[in-house]
Amino acid sequence: xxxxxxxxxxxxxxxxxxxxxxxxxxxxxxxxxxxxxxxxxxxxxxxxxxxxxxxxxxxxxxxxxxxxxxxxxxxxxxxxxxxxxxxxxxxxxxxxxxxxxxxxxxxxxxxxxxxxxxxxxxxxxxxxxxxxxxxxxxxxxxxxxxxxxxxxxxxxxxxxxxxxxxxxxxxxxxxxxxxxxxxxxxxxxxxxxxxxxx
Amino acid sequence: xxxxxxxxxxxxxxxxxxxxxxxxxxxxxxxxxxxxxxxxxxxxxxxxxxxxxxxxxxxxxxxxxxxxxxxxxxxxxxxxxxxxxxxxxxxxxxxxxxxxxxxxxxxxxxxxxxxxxxxxxxxxxxxxxxxxxxxxxxxxxxxxxxxxxxxxxxxxxxxxxxxxxxxxxxxxxxxxxxxxxxxxxxxxxxxxxxxxxx
Numbered sequence: 339x340x341x342x343x344x345x346x347x348x349x350x351x352x353x354x355x356x357x358x359x360x361x362x363x364x365x366x367x368x369x370x371x372x373x374x375x376x377x378x379x380x381x382x383x384x385x386x387x388x389x390x391x392x393x394x395x396x397x398x399x400x401x402x403x404x405x406x407x408x409x410x411x412x413x414x415x416x417x418x419x420x421x422x423x424x425x426x427x428x429x430x431x432x433x434x435x436x437x438x439x440x441x442x443x444x445x446x447x448x449x450x451x452x453x454x455x456x457x458x459x460x461x462x463x464x465x466x467x468x469x470x471x472x473x474x475x476x477x478x479x480x481x482x483x484x485x486x487x488x489x490x491x492x493x494x495x496x497x498x499x500x501x502x503x504x505x506x507x508x509x510x511x512x513x514x515x516x517x518x519x520x521x522x523x524x525x526x527x528x529x530x531x532x533x534x535x536x
Numbered sequence: 537x538x539x540x541x542x543x544x545x546x547x548x549x550x551x552x553x554x555x556x557x558x559x560x561x562x563x564x565x566x567x568x569x570x571x572x573x574x575x576x577x578x579x580x581x582x583x584x585x586x587x588x589x590x591x592x593x594x595x596x597x598x599x600x601x602x603x604x605x606x607x608x609x610x611x612x613x614x615x616x617x618x619x620x621x622x623x624x625x626x627x628x629x630x631x632x633x634x635x636x637x638x639x640x641x642x643x644x645x646x647x648x649x650x651x652x653x654x655x656x657x658x659x660x661x662x663x664x665x666x667x668x669x670x671x672x673x674x675x676x677x678x679x680x681x682x683x684x685x686x687x688x689x690x691x692x693x694x695x696x697x698x699x700x701x702x703x704x705x706x707x708x709x710x711x712x713x714x715x716x717x718x719x720x721x722x723x724x725x726x727x728x729x730x731x732x733x734x
Contacts, residue, residue, distance in 0.1 A: 351560075352715065355553035359688065362549075362581045371583045378586065383560045385569045386586040388576065458714065489716035490557065516656065517550065518687035518728045520720050530716045 341400045342370045344425070345379040345389050346418075350406030353435040354381075356494035357402050363513045364505060374421050382406050393421065394428055401429035404493075405437030405456060413444040413466050423447065431483050433500060435493030439486040443467035452481040456489035457534040474536040478525045488528065495522045539598045540568045542623070543577040543587050544616075546606030551633040552579075554692035555600050561711045562703060572619050580604050591619065592626055599627035602691075603635030603654060611642040611664050621645065629681050631698060633691030637684040641665035650679040654687035655732040672734040676723045686726065693720045 341361050343354055362369060373379045376391030395401065403422075412418050423445040426432055434442050439455040440463045442448045448467065454476040455463040464472050473479050478487040478496035480503070487496035498521050502510040514521040539559050541552055560567060571577050574589030593599065601620075610616050621643040624630055632640050634654040638661045640646045646665065652674040653661040662670050671677050676685040676694035678701070685694035696719050700708040712719040726734075 350557075351553050352557035355549050355557075358581050358583075359548075359550035359553075369582050383556050384567050385556075388584040457716065489714075491715050491717035515728065515731055516687075517689050518655065519689035520718070520727065522718050529718065530713065533713055 339364070339366065339398050339400065340368050340370060340396055341402065342372050342392070342395060342425070342429075343402045344404070344422075345371060345373045345387060346408045346412060347380050348382045348406055348408030349379075349404040350436060350490060351381045351383045352490050353404030353406060353438065353493050354402070356491065357433065357435065357497040359517060360494065360497045360501065360513050361400070361402070363516065364501060364509070374418055382408070393424060395425055397430070399429050400431045400433065401425055403432065403434040403438035403441055405435055405440070409437045409440050413440055419444055429483070431485065431500070431504075433485045433493075433496065435487045435496070436489050437463060439463060440466045442484065442486070443470050448484060451484055452479050453484065453486040454479045454488055455486065457530055457536060458489060460534075460536070475528050475531040476525060477522060477528050480525070488530065494519065496525070498523065499525055537562070537565050537596050537598065538568060538594055539565055539600065540570050540590070540593060540623070540627075541600045542602070542620070543569060543571045543585060544606045544610060545578050546580045546604055547577075547602040548604030548634060548688060549579045549581045550688050551602030551604060551636065551691055552600070554689065555631065555633065555695040557715060558692065558695045558699065558711050559598070559600070561714065562699060562707070572616055580606070591622060593623055595628070597627050598629045598631065599623055601630065601632040601636035601639055603633055603638070607635045607638050611638055617642055627681070629683065629698070631683045631691075631694065633685050633694070634687050635661060637661060638664045640682065640684070641668050646682060649682055650677050651682065651684040652677045652686055653684065655728055655734060656687060658732075658734070673726050673729040674723060675720060675726050678723070686728065692717065694723070696721065697723060
């Protein structure tokens with residue numbers, strides 16, 4: 339299986355890197371780091387990663403979309419959204435972390451589907467596409483081929499949930515134990531929602 | 537305050553990136569990504585990050601040392617250890633995640649100090665320097681200016697512990713809440729030790 343991590347300037351580091359750590363441990367996967375134009379892409383935390391340009395995904399691909407400050411401009415960027423739309427359509431599964439769900443929502447492919455997002459940005463995300471069935475209380479949500487998570491760290495719990503769904507509970511637990519990660523394994527349990535009035 | 541993240545080929549991604557995400561959120565910090573020779577450095581998970589070369593740290597610096605497969609060769613690399621030794625000496629605080637503690641141990645600056653490491657590699661780490669007071673059951677350990685954590689994800693809990701120690705509980709909680717991170721905040725509570733026979 340091929341897993342494509344989508345980068346853009348000012349993505350949030352842990353949104354991407356938590357899923358990288360866990361998905362790497364699935365047997366027989368290939369990881370790819372991509373961006374619209376390729377080249378060096380800067381994280382919100384200031385480091386540059388080398389990326390490849392790509393416009394279509396092979397069969398049985400997973401697309402991982404982080405959130406972060408960079409999404410604020412990208413939801414209005416028609417060229418970027420057309421590129422992303424093509425990737426999303428060709429992906430077998432699509433995982434969006436934090437405000438990455440705003441990017442998926444902006445392609446209209448989340449319309450009428452259940453999804454969640456970062457609590458600190460939820461009202462902004464909602465107005466990007468109010469026809470998504472936004473769920474404010476959730477660690478993560480799955481609807482069809484789309485997985486979306488709450489803010490930043492929730493992406494790690496969702497990634498293990500994705501692995502459980504498709505590779506079994508035993509592999510998800512093995513990866514959590516290898517990485518000494520205390521997995522918050524219930525997608526419905528969201529201890530942060532009340533802090534932010536949800 | 538300046539925070540220096542030390543990179544080397546085949547470091548473990550989340551060892552580094554969890555601390556990056558949290559330390560970035562301390563007010564008035566500057567983050568730096570460094571390696572012995574500078575240039576592009578490859579993570580165990582296959583992406584390349586641009587780094588700067590540096591041989592000395594300014595006052596009030598924090599040095600963050602990840603672990604990973606790359607440490608296996610580096611504990612025998614005299615040139616690398618001499619370089620690391622200089623950095624460790626000039627750092628005000630030094631945080632090592634996972635088998636990053638093996639690198640600190642190899643500089644001899646951890647000798648007679650309390651420290652911990654990744655459970656899956658503990659016997660290897662111990663033989664790098666058996667005069668460190670290795671503690672096998674701990675989420676993380678502080679001794680003097682050194683913080684060391686258990687495997688991979690434990691580095692995130694330790695980083696919030698470091699922030700609590702030096703900037704107060706309120707900032708540590710605020711960062712955990714901003715990032716929707718369920719902080720395992722007790723350094724003594726280690727649910728993984730029994731899994732690995734410790």
